[in-house]
Amino acid sequence: MKTHTVEKIGGTSMSDYAAVRDNIIFHKQSRKEEGYQRIFVVSAYGGVTDLLLEHKKSDKAGVFASFAGAEDSSVWRDKMTRLRARLMSINYELFGQTPLCQLADSFIGDRLDEAEQTLNDLESVCQHGHFDLSDHLMTVREMMASLGEAHSAWNMAQLLKRDGINAVYVDLTGWNAEKHLSLDERIEAAFKDVDLANCLPIATGYAHCTEGLMQTFDRGYSEMVFSRIAVLTDAREAIIHKEYHLSSADPRLVGVDNAVPIGRTNYDVADQLANLGMEAIHPKAGKGLRQRCLPLRVMNTFEPDHAGTLITAEYVSEKPCVEIIAGRQNVYALEFFDQDMMGSMSRYGRELLGIIERFKVPLISKDNNANTLTHYMASNLKTIKRLQKAIQEQYPGCEMSLKKVAMVSAIGSDMQVPGILAQTVNALASAKISVLALQQSMRQVDIQFIVSNDDYDLAVQSLHRSLIEIHNHGEAICAA
Structure with missing residues (x-):
């Protein structure tokens, strides 16, 4: 019998640790008879991926875009300095002036140092005529993206341990890995020895793999990782925690009192929404869930008692209607x-x-x-x-x-x-x-x-x- 869920937490929700802990983790964990039986896949904190890559809406350059497009290397170095300051600031907001904050700074600081050294080395090598920077940019983009999820996942695991949960950090980023693996191989290797009954895995939303997730999904990569974890671990249900409900329309346009959660729909409707840029889940990420008849639930982090919206392959509304x-x-x-x-x-x-x-x-x-x-x-x-x-x-x-x-x-x-x-x-x-x-x-x-x-x-x-x-x-x- 399928017993566990795989749950993804979005970046805006991740930025509010108290809400994540109280509304998502402890809200269900109080039912001790169920044990843990949950896997969490987390996104970078809100706004961090914009600093790492480029702003999602305005296209303002982050570290990666500055490295890829600026002739003056001081531009990306300045962006890296600002990124480092922001990540350390997040650590201080979460941990305060404690030894745990020092550990958090050390963890992400080491990765930032390695990433910066890699950019320095690559910049130097590509000054030689035999090397073209464009050949390496996708690898650089993936490396930079991985920092955001590693930062948030490591922090969340430590915070939950501090608060009495046996959380385990699951690093799928392939940082300093000895060999390249496919996405499925990396996930299977990472979860092979994880005892879901006795620990709570906190996995990075980015996974390094031979397929190169960002070539297909770009910034939607965490949805693919989440989907494959749910499929490969044979989850009972996949759940996405967002800062809003999947509603009948944007509450900012029609009014909070007029917008209503959809409640039930199917993957066909989810595809139509994705086509409009209003993703419940990326169509290719949803494919595996749909093929395995694995239900997907979209929940509002800030309304934990609401059942959210359940997306299944076979659902059709009882009466024809616009949803x-x-x-x-x-x-x-x-x-x-x-x-x-x-x-x-x-x-x-x-x-x-x-x-x-x-x-x-x-x-x-x-x-x-x-x-x-x-x-x-x-x-x-x-x-x-x-x-x-x-x-x-x-x-x-x-x-x-x-x-x-x-x-x-x-x-x-x-x-x-x-x-x-x-x-x-x-x-x-x-x-x-x-x-x-x-x-x-x-x-x-x-x-x-x-x-x-x-x-x-x-x-x-x-x-x-x-x-x-x-x-x-x-x-x-x-x-x-």
Whole structure:
């Protein structure tokens, strides 16, 4: 019988140790008859990965981005000094002026020293014409990322020991490892001798492996590590602890009192959310859970008595309904018009997608008619302009237009409700929002609306009011 859970704690939650201890660890650990039977996978403290790599939203350079892009080495060295000061500050906030704080400083200080020496050595070697820095940047990126998770996991294990829990630090970062292992091999080796009945493993959210997690997942790597640990240890349930519920819409837009936890949904809906950048879990990380029929629960760290939202493979809402209104702003719609496309849609589609892939631009959606293809993409304007230029060079006779838009989606595990399309369009029209484009697939799990970027907030509010708030769902759309 499956007895243990694998639980991931996000960076914002990790930054509040008291809440993690009282609402997550001790909240369930009081049931002594269950023993421990839990594995925790932790992210870096909130904001730390931004300092290590680059800011997730603004792209402001951290240590890695400064090392990769700055001609003056003093830039990344200054970033490293600031990073060190921040990590030591976090240690002091957690441990105070105690011997344990000195141990914490020593642990992360040693790793920072080694990382800085590695960057120095690499910078020196790459001054020689036979070595190209770009060949090593992904390795450097992974090394820097690993520091954040090692720091938070080590600290949490020590804090829990101090507070009476037999916590064990599980280091998956491969730091100073003698040989390279695949992700599965590293996880299996790390947990081979762990007695879940008598200890509480605190594992790093980063794992060094031959596959190179960041090449596929970039900053979503911790979700893949979490997922594989759950699958390989044959967990009863996978749980993600976040600072918010997986709700029917962003509470900041529709109001805290109007947003309601979803309660139950499926991996199909989770995929749609991930496509919009509102991840419950990365689709590739969710694949293993889905294939093993392993349920995933998303919980709010600060509401420990709420069951959260349970995501399973087979769930379909008892009655057809919209479960969530989600979307994203600052999407670039690149419209490609060529009358020679008629009868050659497949070829044009393949070639355009090939160019988009070459520029590594994330594609959110696309639509077409007889002679027009529109791709909706999430990237920066500079990259989109380069992409547009490359397409124009390959198709000099085409006409293209570029527009910054917002995408808003109504999503549900079963939305086969007669008249729902008319209802959604009427809701937007009543708010005087012009629909620039829309899509509804035959599977009826989502309807996508393209609207002006400035109309995003109002569109979310209008659809939520029309499709969800009218039902007065209570504590959850469907109780988990």
